[in-house]
Each structure stands twice: as structure tokens, then as C-alpha cells.
Amino acid sequence: DTGVSQDPRHKITKRGQNVTFRCDPISEHNRLYWYRQTLGQGPEFLTYFQNEAQLEKSRLLSDRFSAERPKGSFSTLEIQRTEQGDSAMYLCASSGKRDTQYFGPGTRLTVL
């Protein structure tokens, strides 16, 4: 499968715990995006990388959120001190020269 992959697919955690998600983009894509989607809403932008550089961050990305893409390949999104309001689907997308964004299957986070 050469699409965008995300791990884990589901995560259940207790409030206050830290969680980390991983995204592996399509191999030749240099741009990587993180979005958050809550029930009944469209995806909302969190942050964007071009190669290893983090170029944009949404104001939705509070200080408890951090994202990295250390070698310009896979990316991680960490949420520290999770809150119930963090419960959502976290989506990763990647794009190449044509700028079309392809999404992964998402990680469903539930904070108890």
C-alpha cells in the first residue's frame, strides 16, 4: 500500500496522559499536514511541514501540542496533558508537486 498511513488507528487514554501519533506520508511527497476532525465537522488545519520545516501552525495548536518531522519523512504529533476536549479524529495528509492532498485513515483519540 503506497498511501498515507497512520498509527495507531485508535487510542484511548485518561485525562492528563500524554499521547503520540505517527504519520507516514506517501514516499515522494515533501509536504505533510495534520488536521483535527470532530464529529459532524470538516477537518480543521493544525500544522504543516515542507520537508522537515514546520511552516505553519494553527491557533488551534495549543502549547500542549507539538509536531515534528525530523528527517522530512514520517511525522509525529504529541499531545501533552490530554483533556476531554482533545477527543477527535486526527488526520494526516501529504502532497507532492501537484499540491493535491491525500489523507490517511486517521487516528481516533478518546480521552476519558
Add this chain to the structure above:
Amino acid sequence: QQQVKQSPQSLIVQKGGISIINCAYENTAFDYFPWYQQFPGKGPALLIAIRPDVSEKKEGRFTISFNKSAKQFSLHIMDSQPGDSATYFCAAKNYGGSQGNLIFGKGTKLSVKP
């Protein structure tokens, strides 16, 4: 401030009918308008996209109509099938611009009745 407004929120169509979903945008810098299809528990999948140099684009049963002056675009699904039952999202961005993210509408849940 929502930059892409999508309607209707839900839509029920009979098999074989035409499904029409509408979107309106505010930012005149937007010049790339994709539509995504999402099934429950899955990520959004690109369906079809248009840039404002054309007023219509067709791929199979799916057509985007674009009205630049009205800042509106719509998705038409011809001969709708039960397998088309999903949530559809319109989106917009400044193609190739420094701002990389897509701005999504709130989605339309389509149900196609057999």
C-alpha cells in the same frame, strides 16, 4: 469566521437521482477547490477538484460546476447509487501559495435510498 459554507447539511436521494451539494467561499485568493468523500471511520478521499480557469469539470458521474463571480461551486452526482452514501466535504485553498492548508466546509451527509 467560516470561510467555506456548505449546504445542505444532509441530503436524501433516490437511487438513480441527481445529488447536488453547494459551497460558497469568501476569500478571493482561493483558487483550488477539491471535493472529498468520507465514509464512517475512514479518512477523506479526494473525489474531484477544479481550478477557476474552467467553469465545469466532469469525471465519470461526478461534476463540479464553478461560478467565480458568485464565489460558488457545486458537486453534482449523476445516477446516484447506494454506494455513494457518505459525507462529502468541499474545500478551498490558495493553490501553490505559502498557506498550505485546505479550508473545509462542514460536510453534507448523503443517503441514497435503493
